[in-house]
Amino acid sequence: MNQLLLALAFFSLSSDANINLSDISKAIGEGNADALGQYFDQSVEVAVPGAEDVYDKAKAVGVVKEFFTKNKPKTFSQVHQGSSSGSASQYCIGNLVTAGGTFRVYIYMKVSGGKQLVQELRFDKE
Secondary structure, eight states, X not given: OXXXXXXXXXXXXXXXXXXXXXXXXXXXXXXXXXXXXXXXXXXXXXXXXXXXXXXXXXHHHHHHXXXXXXXXXXXXXXXXXXXXXXXXXXXXXXXXXXXTEEEEEEEEEEEETTEEEEEEEEEEEO
């Protein structure tokens, strides 16, 4: 019985994570920092060209918003996604095409407070 509950909890968690990842990808593709910020943990490591730091949630949204203002997104596509074995973490790597060039995007998420939240977000110029 416990194994069944554990399996159901895992599938529920992973489907929530996939929904989050879909919403996160959509927000990145649209350049919507506020929508993206809904999935940030209380502190998030954000790396954009010229700046990399751990920010509180509100400041992280501001940094990403400024990045999107300078680099207007055209499309975002996921290249690879997966999860770390033995932990409740997930990652996604994608390509963001902007008016200013293409960026490789790295998203690292893990469960915090019962929700899958972004811990790290990187935009590396290609």
